Amino acid sequence: MLTAKQQQLLSYIKHHLDQGGVSPSFEEMKEALDLKSKSGIHRLISALEERGFIRRLPNRARALEILKLPDGMPVAERTEEPAAATSVTPLRKAPTAPARTIPIAANDVIEIPLHGRIAAGLPIEAMESDTMLPVPAALLGAGDHYALEVSGDSMIEAGIFDGDFALIQRTETARDGQIVVALIDENEATLKYFHHDGRKVRLDPANRDHEPQTYEARQVRIQGRLAGLLRRYN
Known part of the structure; x- marks a missing residue:
């Protein structure tokens, strides 16, 4: 279960990703959550990672992706399987689309x-x-x-x-x-x-x-x- 600040930060990050594909900076997140320092944002991000809501992407400083929302639903959309065909020859199932990676902008x-x-x-x-x-x-x-x-x-x-x-x-x-x-x-x-x-x-x-x-x-x-x-x- 997330704290109010953790959920607020996750929602704020997702909003920015949905709007433009990039995350807010640490300074923007600090101001949005009304925190006094960016170290508070770092602790919140670490807590979200430990709880499996986000993960860090390799080889980039502070690059993350959202894995799930508080209700447990995944962020990435997946392709639905096609409806049954009327042809005698059955169709193969369409492959599941890979999860969409949504990076957070690097904050150095x-x-x-x-x-x-x-x-x-x-x-x-x-x-x-x-x-x-x-x-x-x-x-x-x-x-x-x-x-x-x-x-x-x-x-x-x-x-x-x-x-x-x-x-x-x-x-x-x-x-x-x-x-x-x-x-x-x-x-x-x-x-x-x-x-x-x-x-x-x-x-x-x-x-x-x-x-x-x-x-x-x-x-x-x-x-x-x-x-x-x-x-x-x-």
Whole structure:
């Protein structure tokens, strides 16, 4: 079941596609739904995708197609089978027409929350803020995302450097070997490789000059998985 905002966005997108074959921009969708930022639109689109109402098309940033409407009826029209022929020789059934793909126009940049700095060395507190970070939409997949500015050098062998922006997909679970944001003792956050180590949790750096950090499982809470990186050159 869709929320009112999700249904409103789906209806708004479909209206634009029906009218001209192209979708509204993120800015137009934001204004139509009276939202304060485009990150809200990104979350709504991700929710619609997870519920099977739309899907992302490959090789294009933020290109989507509508799969169904809230009543479950498909958007694409299909060719009806011909009526029975009066000839002695029966006619073959006409092939079903393929579903019509209706792309949404590419929107290159969206904004996600920038929640301060996170340690890639010794754990430091990750401070929250109201700052938004413009991000190429192609870097983000489904789900809710936020960004953290990296501080330290313990992940340099994974290509993560001091001053990079880590793009994080919100989640509370992770598999061994994934790079995660780990909150330690509900106080300090760090960016590390995640591993189970018996009944404990081990957070591994990607720098031979740094040592792994081992904690009781109850001390560590996953706050997200690394989805991408942004780097400034100046």
